[in-house]
Amino acid sequence: xxxxxxxxxxxxxxxxxxxxxxxxxxxxxxxxxxxxxxxxxxxxxxxxxxxxxxxxxxxxxxxxxxxxxxxxxxxxxxxxxxxxxxxxxxxxxxxxxxxxxxxxxxxxxxxxxxxxxxxxxxxxxxxxxxxxxxxxxxxxxxxxxxxxxxxxxxxxxxxxxxxxxxxxxxxxxxxxxxxxxxxxxxxxxxxxxxxxxxxxxxxxxxxxxxxxxxxxxxxxxxxxxxxxxxxxxxxxxxxxxxxxxxxxxxxxxxxxxxxxxxxxxxxxxxxxxxxxxxxxxxxxxxxxxxxxxxxxxxxxxxxxxxxxxxxxxxxxxxxxxxxxxxxxxxxxxxxxxxxxxxxxxxxxxxxxxxxxxxxxxxxxxxxxxxxxxxxxxxxxxxxxxxxxxxxxxxxxxxxxxxx
Amino acid sequence: xxxxxxxxxxxxxxxxxxxxxxxxxxxxxxxxxxxxxxxxxxxxxxxxxxxxxxxxxxxxxxxxxxxxxxxxxxxxxxxxxxxxxxxxxxxxxxxxxxxxxxxxxxxxxxxxxxxxxxxxxxxxxxxxxxxxxxxxxxxxxxxxxxxxxxxxxxxxxxxxxxxxxxxxxxxxxxxxxxxxxxxxxxxxxxxxxxxxxxxxxxxxxxxxxxxxxxxxxxxxxxxxxxxxxxxxxxxxxxxxxxxxxxxxxxxxxxxxxxxxxxxxxxxxxxxxxxxxxxxxxxxxxxxxxxxxxxxxxxxxxxxxxxxxxxxxxxxxxxxxxxxxxxxxxxxxxxxxxxxxxxxxxxxxxxxxxxxxxxxxxxxxxxxxxxxxxxxxxxxxxxxxxxxxxx
Numbered sequence: 006x007x008x009x010x011x012x013x014x015x016x017x018x019x020x021x022x023x024x025x026x027x028x029x030x031x032x033x034x035x036x037x038x039x040x041x042x043x044x045x046x047x048x049x050x051x052x053x054x055x056x057x058x059x060x061x062x063x064x065x066x067x068x069x070x071x072x073x074x075x076x077x078x079x080x081x082x083x084x085x086x087x088x089x090x091x092x093x094x095x096x097x098x099x100x101x102x103x104x105x106x107x108x109x110x111x112x113x114x115x116x117x118x119x120x121x122x123x124x125x126x127x128x129x130x131x132x133x134x135x136x137x138x139x140x141x142x143x144x145x146x147x148x149x150x151x152x153x154x155x156x157x158x159x160x161x162x163x164x165x166x167x168x169x170x171x172x173x174x175x176x177x178x179x180x181x182x183x184x185x186x187x188x189x190x191x192x193x194x195x196x197x198x199x200x201x202x203x204x205x206x207x208x209x210x211x212x213x214x215x216x217x218x219x220x221x222x223x224x225x226x227x228x229x230x231x232x233x234x235x236x237x238x239x240x241x242x243x244x245x246x247x248x249x250x251x252x253x254x255x256x257x258x259x260x261x262x263x264x265x266x267x268x269x270x271x272x273x274x275x276x277x278x279x280x281x282x283x284x285x286x287x288x289x290x291x292x293x294x295x296x297x298x299x300x301x302x303x304x305x306x307x308x309x310x311x312x313x314x315x316x317x318x319x320x321x322x323x324x325x326x327x328x329x330x331x332x333x334x335x336x337x338x339x340x341x342x343x344x345x346x347x348x349x350x351x352x353x354x355x356x357x358x359x360x361x362x363x364x365x366x367x368x369x370x371x372x373x374x375x376x377x378x379x380x381x382x383x384x385x386x387x388x389x390x391x392x393x394x395x396x397x398x399x400x401x402x403x404x405x406x407x408x
Numbered sequence: 409x410x411x412x413x414x415x416x417x418x419x420x421x422x423x424x425x426x427x428x429x430x431x432x433x434x435x436x437x438x439x440x441x442x443x444x445x446x447x448x449x450x451x452x453x454x455x456x457x458x459x460x461x462x463x464x465x466x467x468x469x470x471x472x473x474x475x476x477x478x479x480x481x482x483x484x485x486x487x488x489x490x491x492x493x494x495x496x497x498x499x500x501x502x503x504x505x506x507x508x509x510x511x512x513x514x515x516x517x518x519x520x521x522x523x524x525x526x527x528x529x530x531x532x533x534x535x536x537x538x539x540x541x542x543x544x545x546x547x548x549x550x551x552x553x554x555x556x557x558x559x560x561x562x563x564x565x566x567x568x569x570x571x572x573x574x575x576x577x578x579x580x581x582x583x584x585x586x587x588x589x590x591x592x593x594x595x596x597x598x599x600x601x602x603x604x605x606x607x608x609x610x611x612x613x614x615x616x617x618x619x620x621x622x623x624x625x626x627x628x629x630x631x632x633x634x635x636x637x638x639x640x641x642x643x644x645x646x647x648x649x650x651x652x653x654x655x656x657x658x659x660x661x662x663x664x665x666x667x668x669x670x671x672x673x674x675x676x677x678x679x680x681x682x683x684x685x686x687x688x689x690x691x692x693x694x695x696x697x698x699x700x701x702x703x704x705x706x707x708x709x710x711x712x713x714x715x716x717x718x719x720x721x722x723x724x725x726x727x728x729x730x731x732x733x734x735x736x737x738x739x740x741x742x743x744x745x746x747x748x749x750x751x752x753x754x755x756x757x758x759x760x761x762x763x764x765x766x767x768x769x770x771x772x773x774x775x776x777x778x779x780x781x782x783x784x785x786x787x788x789x790x791x792x793x794x795x796x797x798x
Binding site (some may be wrong): 056132133134137145155159176183219315321329333358 | 432435436440444447448450451452453454457458459460461499500502503504505508517521524525526527528529530531532533534535536537538539540541542545549552553555556559560563572573575576577578579580581582583584585586587588589590593595598599603606607610611614615618621622625706707708710711714715717718719721722723725726727728729731732733734737751754755758759761762765
């Protein structure tokens with residue numbers, strides 16, 4: 006009977022703290038911003054920023070020294086491509102350069118005077134492409150369009166020059182081996198579809214950690230000795246109920262916000278969403294749990310409520326890089342790989358992208374799934390230890406200064 | 409005049425004491441920024457991703473196809489890590505995060521190639537990591553084109569064409585690419601120069617709001633103003649002078665390290681770097697003070713500053729260009745100091761064009777620098793009358 010009584014007491018403590026924590030959150034506008042407003046608004050803002058996915062019609066200036074029908078054909082074909090727009094014709098390279106300098110165009114196509122004569126002499130013609138390298142996406146658009154057009158025109162020219170009897174023979178001579186280019190999962194190479202899933206997973210962790218840190222800071226501000234735990238208060242006598250009670254409160258909020266971030270947002274804004282909600286739930290459950298305990302640990306380390314912002318906000322950007330979404334995971338230096346193991350977001354984002362963008366099964370992300378559970382367990386233990394230490398501090402100060 | 413200088417001097421001393429006593433300043437003014445500089449320069453140290461894992465599905469398995477695979481492996485970006493028995497095995501390997509792409513060679517490719525029946529090979533690559541996808545694609549495309557050219561060359565040589573004629577027949581028009589200022593298309597040059605200043609701006613925003621707000625929080629605001637004889641300008645200059653100098657030292661240190669030790673390209677003059685660093689610090693402090701004046705509460709102003717700073721990384725338009733965004737966003741991008749900073753950097757430092765071509769963005773930063781004027785009265789009022797509510 007004793008055990009049941011004890012368990013009942015624990016349960017009562019947990020529920021009391023759960024309720025109390027919830028009431029505190031609702032009153033705290035700083036926490037509301039990070040728990041509710043940011044997760045609601047940020048995905049929409051980011052979706053808006055990236056909703057065009059690609060850059061089309063990048064302005065380019067042409068310097069046509071050849072003035073031939075071939076050079077004009079080249080220019081026409083570039084202009085007709087989706088990615089490049091011929092915005093200006095310049096007399097020489099200096100004029101073209103001044104257009105780049107004034108940010109009117111992002112690149113230069115230079116067709117030399119011997120552009121067509123070379124070809125009639127059976128010599129290779131050259132198109133010079135000058136790219137402003139400050140933007141990778143416009144550089145790619147300008148370069149790839151020039152390459153594509155030169156290849157297309159080249160095929161036409163080859164057929165004319167080779168003088169073979171049948172069309173099939175011509176096709177085979179110019180291209181003995183046919184090649185198909187098949188991009189998978191995000192076939193249009195959209196920037197938003199590539200980056201946004203990881204950003205969503207990261208928003209979940211960062212808002213959770215910031216919110217928990219802020220609310221712990223409030224608890225400290227209201228405490229006489231700047232501790233996390235009220236002294237001699239009913240229901241605040243054991244470690245585990247405190248940690249679990251807080252956990253339940255945050256989990257309740259993030260069950261909703263997590264669903265919004267990871268399931269609803271990709272569907273509304275049409276980012277890749279091939280995973281079923283069941284498999285997302287399986288893998289993202291340990292992620293949210295790990296994030297919550299991680300947040301509880303971080304919240305114990307900061308002294309004043311605002312300091313958590315100074316520490317956690319800037320970390321978001323390196324963390325995004327550590328997920329391997331903008332810089333390939335295989336090329337992250339090993340010591341940073343090691344650091345990335347500390348954060349749930351690394352594995353949460355990797356698992357989420359593979360499930361939701363690439364159609365992997367939960368079995369394919371088993372490694373990440375296991376690590377997330379290990380993180381969740383380890384952070385739970387550390388969170389309990391840290392709170393245990395808070396008790397020690399509280400008792401020490403109580404002895405020192407008296408009740 | 410002398411009176412003002414001595415007041416400022418005393419407030420500076422007071423501020424230095426605060427910075428020494430509250431350890432978070434040490435972290436935000438020095439430790440975290442250095443960590444960020446170290447992070448980005450080492451993370452992207454390779455410049456371009458090298459030796460990315462790719463796979464091969466070779467159903468033909470002849471010496472011709474194997475030599476193709478060996479050549480793919482020899483490329484700088486790709487490293488053939490595995491051979492898979494079927495297409496679906498290889499696709500699963502991508503989903504398990506083992507490879508970024510694979511080359512698929514169907515059965516009978518060599519036969520068809522030798523008997524002039526134009527066989528077809530394919531390459532598949534994952535675009536979920538855009539950098540990896542496009543690099544792996546580039547290698548596999550080159551290797552397939554080369555494979556095709558090698559066969560064509562043999563027949564043309566047999567027909568007695570000269571080398572230059574063969575070259576013309578294989579590709580009549582060649583694209584001669586000039587990647588101005590970043591010929592290696594290094595991601596370190598491209599990303600570090602936006603990310604690091606962006607994060608330093610984040611720190612300046614936050615610490616500016618924080619250092620005014622904590623005067624309220626710790627109840628020292630009246631003492632601060634009293635030292636300045638309730639002259640808000642003197643109080644602000646005194647308070648922010650030490651921080652400005654520390655951040656300037658930090659930014660010049662960063663610029664020296666990146667442009668002179670790591671030798672990032674910078675076609676503009678060194679004076680442009682000096683000017684840009686100064687404008688960056690002052691404009692960011694202006695923004696931080698302005699936000700605090702707008703919402704004189706420590707918590708709210710810091711939340712706004714951090715949300716704004718994180719958004720500005722996207723709105724700077726260096727990863728995804730502003731011209732690709734919707735029209736309203738193109739105008740909204742003016743509200744982010746980082747956007748103006750990056751434009752000046754890109755025009756005047758990276759490409760080395762004259763400052764006149766970036767005059768608008770220079771004016772933008774100057775406007776941020778002057779923004780505290782609008783709220784200076786409100787801050788004074790807050791300092792003298794508000795009581796901190798936790």
